Amino acid sequence: MNPLRLLAALALSAAAGCAGYRAGASSLYAPDVATVYVPMVESESFRRDLGERLTEALVKEIELKTPYKVVSTPNADSILEVRLVRERRTVQAEDQFDNPRVFSMLLNAEATWLNRRRLPLGPTRSVPVPADLTGAVGFSQTVPLIPESGQTIASQQQLAIARLAEQIVGAMEEPW
Numbered sequence: 001m002n003p004l005r006l007l008a009a010l011a012l013s014a015a016a017g018c019a020g021y022r023a024g025a026s027s028l029y030a031p032d033v034a035t036v037y038v039p040m041v042e043s044e045s046f047r048r049d050l051g052e053r054l055t056e057a058l059v060k061e062i063e064l065k066t067p068y069k070v071v072s073t074p075n076a077d078s079i080l081e082v083r084l085v086r087e088r089r090t091v092q093a094e095d096q097f098d099n100p101r102v103f104s105m106l107l108n109a110e111a112t113w114l115n116r117r118r119l120p121l122g123p124t125r126s127v128p129v130p131a132d133l134t135g136a137v138g139f140s141q142t143v144p145l146i147p148e149s150g151q152t153i154a155s156q157q158q159l160a161i162a163r164l165a166e167q168i169v170g171a172m173e174e175p176w
Helices: 004-015 050-065 153-170
Strands: 035-037 067-072 076-096 102-116 137-145
Touching: 050 067, 050 076, 050 153, 076 153, 102 153, 137 153
Parallel strands: 035 067, 035 076
Antiparallel strands: 076 102, 102 137
């Protein structure tokens, strides 16, 4: 057999064997999605602007850490719907006069990533959620507040929102 034909046959078989393989950072994300629409996060909290701030953090996180482009139309390749279901602040430590010294803030959110036909995108995550939340994945973030160190309620909220956005966008990666 001609060595040139043998080399061509080997190259062709090697290329065919790797046809479905993706390499690099793009292999972490769905190949059929290029754009994401992020509607305003619905918030069940009585605190002002938490939904708006979480929406802004999600958009920034998607643009920064994924290959997806966030668009302002529901006609995008996918839709990331997020609902802030709980925001709670509790006292963690008190001084000898029962004055609160350390607080903890808990944010709970539900996120659903849908394709254009409103079907869940990707496999179901193994995060325990109640049965009535079909398709939604639960996320939570707890952040401490220590006023003596110069923290404020606003800085505590922003830290919790940023960490929650990181969790939600991190779940957009494809499972290994």
